[in-house]
Amino acid sequence: MSAHTSRRERLRQATLEEIHAAARRLLVEQGSAAVTINAVARQVGMSGPALYHYYAGHDELVGAVTADFFRELTAIMEQARDARAGAPIGDRLLAVCRAMRTWAIAHPAEFGWIFASPIAPPNRGAGSVRHQAALSFEQVLLDLTVELWRTRPFPVPDPADLSASLREQLTAYSATIDGRLPPEAAHVFLSCWIRLYGLLCMEVLHQLDFAYTDLEPVFEECLRDLAVTLGIDDDAAA
């Protein structure tokens, strides 16, 4: 790919992949606390400090691996979208949402790092690898919503019904997405996102175990609600 595909570079990439795989294995098999620099290094067959030639420290390693998770989840969602290339936009939208949940419950530990990074402040830098990956992730559903908005606009609230503060924030957000959705449409999009992603977070964080053993029907009902909100309840699969 890049001009710099020297032998050295290839070896380095292979090592990086091995490191990430080892970190992920530790996370999945033994939990977040088991992902230590030393343990990862041991898995890869090097001793401790060697990892500092690849990452500046523990936090950066975690950030890089988390970015991997973001990218994997993003790819899964894009696959679900592209597998239905010709289908109605509503179908594709719901399929992507389902793909998101399917991945999340199949990979709870990884998803846990996605939304509740063990280390909050360092990983939230605007330029961090993690942040970039998070943006692409959010982009997937945003893109679909924009397409829906363009081809078949969904109902939006009367701006007069929104508080001044909310209108202001929505206008700012609309600008950050290059006005692809006007503020009111952005509001609908964000409301849907909050319900969907919030439900998923609570499920994976076991905040709903006191009442539910299987959240699949709850998620499906949430999707039906969103379909109504977005006016895609007729063409989408029931």
Added chain:
Amino acid sequence: MSAHTSRRERLRQATLEEIHAAARRLLVEQGSAAVTINAVARQVGMSGPALYHYYAGHDELVGAVTADFFRELTAIMEQARDARAGAPIGDRLLAVCRAMRTWAIAHPAEFGWIFASPIAPPNRGAGSVRHQAALSFEQVLLDLTVELWRTRPFPVPDPADLSASLREQLTAYSATIDGRLPPEAAHVFLSCWIRLYGLLCMEVLHQLDFAYTDLEPVFEECLRDLAVTLGIDDDAAA
């Protein structure tokens, strides 16, 4: 209170309180990772291993402190409820929700431990102090919803519209709350809870920073939605 209010016991309680206060101070001022057995002991003026006479280990200490947070939040919510003893049930319900958010955003670190305990498995034992505290917490809004259901039943979905799996789970949950809400009403209650608590979790976990700087109006809109769902939108403060 108890028959065992010996001098020893009183001293022990005082020490426990001091330990909890130190742990909380460390959490708030320096983050989750700073709450170590050693650091806490240092704050209280004892040296390391002494803490093992009060808690079996780091996890148990964290669990006990988290239970404190649950109780404090519960108390805040109960205060908000009781301060409006004569008010319409809808008023009280919304006041309790607002009190919950107010506490959560005033104490983000503490709230973080409440829903995303640094240590998941050990603290989720059914008999743990933490679990008990979590139940009382959930009880507050449940109680109010039950009162609302008894005095002015809110609309519920047609059971035929719910999937078999969901009906089953709701029936089981209805039983665990002694049938104080029938399954369909429990479904409405849980849906509201998911939206409310989910929004709060996302706010505190900074999952919405990409779009919002102040979630107060978003929360208020969520409350308006819930008020409509529960049929309390006329008597509750706008």
Added chain:
DNA sequence: TAGGTTATTTAGAGGCATTAAGGAAACATA
């Protein structure tokens, strides 16, 4: 006042993050 319980201490084993210093291999180039 003697014996038992409780609170707390020091010592120590084992692990982790991180820095420092040095060695060996791979690479580039004169």
Added chain:
DNA sequence: TATGTTTCCTTAATGCCTCTAAATAACCTA
């Protein structure tokens, strides 16, 4: 091909953490 540089990795070494064990002081009680 010989030399210098870059890259990768290792072994100390520091300082922190958890947790166990053994010893000591303080307190209560019979």
